[in-house]
Amino acid sequence: MSDPVIAVRGLGKSFGATRALDGLDLDVPEGAVCGLLGPNGAGKTTLVRVLATLVRPDRGEARVGGRDVVKEAAAVRRQIGLAGQYAAVEEGVTGRENLELLGRLHHLGAARARVRAAELLAEFRLEDAADRLVRGWSGGMRRRLDLAASLITRPRVLFLDEPTTGLDPRSRREIWSAVRELAAQGTTVLLTTQYLDEADRLADRITVLDRGTAVADDTPQRLKAAIGTLVEVALPAGAADAELERARAVLAVLTGGHPAVDAEQFRLSAVSDPARPLALPRLVRELDAAGVTALDVALRTPSLDDVFLALTGAGAEGVESAGGVAGAAGVVAGERAA
Incomplete structure (x- = not known):
């Protein structure tokens, strides 16, 4: 069996007196969709932020794609994409400009950034709105653009932190379809969600967190x-x-x-x-x-x-x-x- 693409051992993180992660262990195999469930304050978002190199853990070890998230943070960032709880898109420019700008920030160059932006706009069915200012887009369209932006460099691992919160049922289904397509292409997805039906539909494996530690880890059917x-x-x-x-x-x-x-x-x-x-x-x-x-x-x-x-x-x-x-x-x- 190959090494897990995400490997966490004894991870701990506290914010003052609040212990967000408490000796957490987690393995996610290559190409899987792992659903991360837990009540508010269970540590889901903190774990994602640690794995995305945005927060340093107090103790333990976390590796993504074989790279240590603390000692090899730059190498980890080159392998990952992140879509947070809220769509992080620039409203004052068009959808196409959002993606092209992000591509250039990732050193793709102007020509490659244009090509990649066009590919993602087509993949996420945003071509018709591509040249309109994002401030006039619906919430579901903005969320799809945010997800497209997280894939600008074709990441090996994608972190989705409650990607459908606040969306209407149709928009949620569109995001689900996009996640399924990514998984079919071999992208490893770590998905945090408050919607249990979402985890049931999308996840190959589910890890349940409570008070900063994993209390269950198995397929939805076995759980x-x-x-x-x-x-x-x-x-x-x-x-x-x-x-x-x-x-x-x-x-x-x-x-x-x-x-x-x-x-x-x-x-x-x-x-x-x-x-x-x-x-x-x-x-x-x-x-x-x-x-x-x-x-x-x-x-x-x-x-x-x-x-x-x-x-x-x-x-x-x-x-x-x-x-x-x-x-x-x-x-x-x-x-x-x-």
């Missing part, structure tokens, strides 16, 4: 499979407390977890242990045997949202284990039963 099956039950409005308790007891036995009970909405949810597969007919039979009248019963495959909640507890106070996912999943159960 979801490790959570187990989500079980959701809705009872008729006005169901007695005793019936809710019987339903809770059935779910606890069948799933091996700790069901969440919403007594106001008469809904329950739990996560089934992956080692104890549960079939829907058995669940229905057991509820019926316990005298529980269910309005709706469902089993569903976990989403990355469920993985995220299980691993970080973000958005669900006190979540510490897979059993805690049910608390967050209870809202989903209610929506399905409504």
